[in-house]
Amino acid sequence: MKKNNRFTLAILLVLISVLAFTGCSSTPSQSNETSTPAAGEVEEIVTVTVNHELGQAVVNKNPQRVIVFDYATLDSLDALGIEVIGLPKSNVPAYLSKFNDDKYEDVGTLFEPDFEKIFSMEPDLILISGRQRDVYPELEKIAPTVFLTVDTSDYVGSLTDNVTLLGEIFGKETEAVAELKKVTDSLEAVGQKVADLGKNALIIMANEGNLNAYGPGSRFSIIHNEFAFIAADEEIEVANHGMNVSYEYIVEKDPDYILVIDRGAVTAGNASSSQLFDNDLMKQTQAIQNDNMIYLNSHVWYVASGGLIGTSIMIQEIEDGIK
Numbered sequence: 001m002k003k004n005n006r007f008t009l010a011i012l013l014v015l016i017s018v019l020a021f022t023g024c025s026s027t028p029s030q031s032n033e034t035s036t037p038a039a040g041e042v043e044e045i046v047t048v049t050v051n052h053e054l055g056q057a058v059v060n061k062n063p064q065r066v067i068v069f070d071y072a073t074l075d076s077l078d079a080l081g082i083e084v085i086g087l088p089k090s091n092v093p094a095y096l097s098k099f100n101d102d103k104y105e106d107v108g109t110l111f112e113p114d115f116e117k118i119f120s121m122e123p124d125l126i127l128i129s130g131r132q133r134d135v136y137p138e139l140e141k142i143a144p145t146v147f148l149t150v151d152t153s154d155y156v157g158s159l160t161d162n163v164t165l166l167g168e169i170f171g172k173e174t175e176a177v178a179e180l181k182k183v184t185d186s187l188e189a190v191g192q193k194v195a196d197l198g199k200n201a202l203i204i205m206a207n208e209g210n211l212n213a214y215g216p217g218s219r220f221s222i223i224h225n226e227f228a229f230i231a232a233d234e235e236i237e238v239a240n241h242g243m244n245v246s247y248e249y250i251v252e253k254d255p256d257y258i259l260v261i262d263r264g265a266v267t268a269g270n271a272s273s274s275q276l277f278d279n280d281l282m283k284q285t286q287a288i289q290n291d292n293m294i295y296l297n298s299h300v301w302y303v304a305s306g307g308l309i310g311t312s313i314m315i316q317e318i319e320d321g322i323k
Contacts, residue, residue: 045060045061046060046061047059047060047061048060048061048168048169050146050165050169052146052147052148053147053149054133054136054147055136055140055147057125057140057144057145057146058144059124059125059144059146059169060124060125061169061171062169062170062171063123063124063125063169063170064124065085065121065122065123065124065125066082066083066084066085066123066124066125066126066127067084067085067086067087067105067107067118067121067123067125067126067127067143068084068086068087068126068127069087069088069107069110069113069126069127069128069129069131069132070127070128070129070131070132070148071087071092071093071096071303071304071307071310072129072148072150072162072304072305072306072307072310073127073129073148073162073166073306073307074087074096074099074304074307075095075096075304075307075308075309075310076162076163076166076179076307076308076309077166077170078096078098078099078309079179079307079308079309080163080166080167080170080172080175080176080179080308081172081175082166082170082172084099084104085104085105085121085123086104086105086106086107086118086121086123087099087104087105087106087107088106088107088108088109088110088113089104089106090106090109090110091109091110091266091299091303093299093300093303093304093310094299095299095300095309095310095313096304096309105117105121107121110131110132111131111132112135113132113135113138113139115138115139115142118139118142118143119142122143123142123143124143124144125143125144125145125146125169126139126140126142126143126144126145126146127145127146127148128145128146128147128148129147129148129149129150129306130149132147133147146165146169148162148165149306150162150305150306152217152218152219152220152221152222153217153221153225155221155222155225155226155305155306156184156187156226158306159180159183159184159306159307159308159311160180160184162306163176163179163180163308164176164177164180179308180308182312183308183311183312183315186312186315187226187227187311187315190227190315190318190319191226191227191228192228193319193322194227194228194229194318194322195228197322198230199229199230199256199257199292200229200230200231200232200255200256200257201223201224201229201230201231201232201255201256201257201258201259202215202232202233202250202253202255202257202258202259202287203215203218203220203223203259203261204245204250204258204259204260204261205241205242205260205261205262205263205302206260206261206262206263206264206276207241207263207264208263208264209276210244211244211245211246211247211250211276212241212242212243212244212245213233213236213242213243213245213249214236214242214243215231215232215233215234215235215236215238215243216231216234216236217238218236218238218239218242219240220261220301222305222314223259227318229257229259232253232254232255232256233253247279247281247282248281250281250282250285251281251282251284251285254284254285254286254287255285255286255287256286256287256290256292257287257292257293257294257321257322258277258285258287258288258292258293258294259294259296259321260277260293260294260295260296261296261298261301261302262295262298263298263302265298265299266298266299266302266303277293292321294317294318294321296314296317297313297314297317300313300314301314
C-alpha cells in the first residue's frame with residue numbers, strides 16, 4: 001500500500017513539473033492565426049529604420065495614422081492600397097481628387113504645415129518631399145518624418161527606391177514589386193518608340209505669359225533620359241524655373257516636338273498656354289506645322305511627378321503625343 005502511495009505521488013510530481021514547464025515555454029505556436037497578447041503581456045513592435053537625406057527615422061511597421069505632404073508619395077500609397085489620415089488640400093491634382101473628401105484632414109499647405117493640427121492628430125508617420133525641406137525639424141518633433149525625393153537625373157531609380165521603401169514600411173513588398181514592374185516596363189517601351197523616331201524636342205513652361213525652356217539636367221530630364229527625346233538645345237541653362245526664352249528663340253531652334261507645361265493651370269487654376277502659341281511666329285515651326293505640340297498635364301509633371309499613378313499618366317501622354 002505504501003508503495004502504491006509513493007508511485008502515485010511521483011506521478012503527481014511529474015505532472016506538476018510538466019505543467020509548470022509548459023506554462024513558461026516561449027516556443028511560438030505553429031497556428032496560422034495571429035494570437036492576441038494576454039493581459040499583462042507586451043506585443044512585439046517591429047520597426048523600420050530609414051536613413052534619408054535629412055536624417056534618420058525609426059518607424060513602426062505598418063503605421064496606421066499617416067500624414068503625407070508629397071502628392072507623388074500620396075499617389076504611390078494610393079496605388080498600393082494604403083490609406084492616409086491627412087494631406088494639404090489646397091492644390092490636390094485632379095487624378096487624386098478622392099482625397100478632397102472630408103474624411104481626410106487638411107493639414108495646411110505644401111509650404112506651410114498646420115503644426116498645431118498635425119500634433120493633435122497624433123500621427124504615426126509623416127511623409128514629406130522637397131517643398132517641406134525647411135520645416136522638417138518641426139515635423140520630426142511631432143512624429144517620425146521621412147523625406148522622399150526624386151533625383152531627376154535618375155527618375156526610375158528614385159521611383160524604385162521610394163516605392164520599395166513604402167512597400168517595406170507598410171508590409172506591401174509584393175505589391176510594390178508588381179506595380180513597379182508595370183510602370184517601368186511601359187516606360188521602357190514608350191522610350192524605345194521615341195528613340196526609334198530619332199526626333200528632338202524642346203520643353204517649354206508657360207508661366208503667366210512668360211516662356212521658360214528646360215533641357216538636359218533640368219527637373220524634366222525624364223523627357224531626354226527615360227523618354228529618349230533628343231534635346232533641341234543642349235545649352236539650356238539649368239535652373240529651377242527654367243531659362244527665359246522668346247518666340248524667336250523657339251523659331252530659331254525649330255524643334256521637331258514642343259512639350260508644353262502650363263504652370264498657370266496649377267498656380268492660377270486656368271490653362272492658357274494654347275493661346276500663347278497661337279501666333280504667326282509659332283506657326284513657322286515644324287512642331288506646329290506637323291501637329292507635334294504635346295500639352296502635358298501640369299499637375300502631374302509640375303507638382304506630382306515621381307508617383308506610380310502619375311508616372312503612368314506621363315507615359316500615356318508621351319505615347320499619345322507621338323502617334
